[in-house]
Amino acid sequence: MKQKILLLFTVFSLIACKREPKISSSDWTNISDRTQFKDHDGTLDLKSGNFTYNFKKNQIPFKKIILLNASMAGYISELEAENLIVGVSSPEYIYSEKIQNLIKEGKIQNVGSDQKYDVEKIISLKPDAIFTNHIASFDNTYELLKNNGIQVVFLDEYMEQQPLEKTAYIKLFGEFLGKEKEAGAKYQEIEKSYNELKQLALKAKEKPVVLANEMYGNVWYLPGGNTSVAHYIADANASYIMKDNKDEKSLTMSFEEVFAKTNHVQYWVNAGSYASKKEMQKVNPLYEKLEVFNKGRVYTLSGKERQRANDFFESGAVRADLILKDYIKIFHPELLPNYQLTYMKELQ
The missing domain is CATH 3.40.50.1980 (Nitrogenase molybdenum iron protein domain)
Known part of the structure; x- marks a missing residue:
């Protein structure tokens, strides 16, 4: 399989917060220059490229998610949260045996491909959130999904060039899925292993x-x-x-x-x-x-x-x-x- 080389770059912008006491930048967890998140009082703020989010207490952790990129399945599998997935696009590109078995059992639905998503099926699955890389040509589709009450989360993990920064997205998925401790421990394990190998x-x-x-x-x-x-x-x-x-x-x-x-x-x-x-x-x-x-x-x-x-x-x-x-x-x-x-x- 030949993988297409993605040359998409986004401009980083700051989040527009609601009025609240000023919080220092040190309260943010930095994944990279383009992605940071902050967990406070049960809510989650996220800066991801050009996009900003504020997830309320009643929104997270997500219980039903859809993945529109095979690479994101790696984070879910590492957290052993495959059962939270209700839909994926282009399932033929997903390697995980557990996810493939869930697809065969009908517990995970095929919701299309990067050529065309099955919007009706996505809406019928009633996911709490969809995780994807932003593709400008799909903006109308994203807007339609948002208008149906579905949270679309754009992440830039594929753009990260420092190996451990790409790994660090597992901490963000831990926040999304209520597996913060597991994600933190897994990141520390991989980071320690990486640095020892480097030495x-x-x-x-x-x-x-x-x-x-x-x-x-x-x-x-x-x-x-x-x-x-x-x-x-x-x-x-x-x-x-x-x-x-x-x-x-x-x-x-x-x-x-x-x-x-x-x-x-x-x-x-x-x-x-x-x-x-x-x-x-x-x-x-x-x-x-x-x-x-x-x-x-x-x-x-x-x-x-x-x-x-x-x-x-x-x-x-x-x-x-x-x-x-x-x-x-x-x-x-x-x-x-x-x-x-x-x-x-x-x-x-």
Whole structure:
């Protein structure tokens, strides 16, 4: 399954609060620069990109939710709250076996796809809230849902470039679902694991050079030097070819431009979801010209795939520590001799 690269960026704005005693910014829990929340007197305030929310005591925790993005299923599964889901869109992209079983049992309904949502079915399910990324072309649909008393919550977890900031959204879902303690404990566990792995990586004697991603058509979408991929590679004590770049988005380059940067590359990661190098070469014969393709090691994101679903984009949204562990195993296998890759797979 090829995942589309999202290049959507939103402008951060401040919440307009009702009149109340002034509260210092330290009362807010910061997930990232774009997302903060505050729990006070049983109500929940949320700043998420351009959107602000105030959830009253009688609104949360939510008992019935709909997910319009497969990546958000990772947070729900990590909190063992799958039974709160009443609907999902594009279920074929959801990896969770428990969610898939609930779909088969009819306890979770298919409410459409990112091409068209089944608004009538969504309204009939009477969810307390819908979680989704904001897509401007669906504004009329969102408005219709809101007019039917459904809370639509826009989150930007896919835009976060610091691995642990993406993980931190589990704390927000904990607030939404009445699982604050579980979410806080899970975040601390993942954060501790991530930081310990980062320290372990520093013990490596070598710092290999790394290439990432692949071509779509005639364009190679290289992760910018300030993207999550670049941060993972750096934290795994390896040297990404675009490490000096400061962009948080993908960089578009021609094959020739990338070729010129790959003389000393030893590892190629995130190279799609191919089954073999032969298949990869068949899709794009240019790859054979790369030294890393012929003499280096190539890894795809196909370690946990099931038909069209890929768990890297689901549980991987939460388990930053396991993604980092995969990268360390790839670049410095001697540091994790007994570990088997979770999300990634070497091409033969």
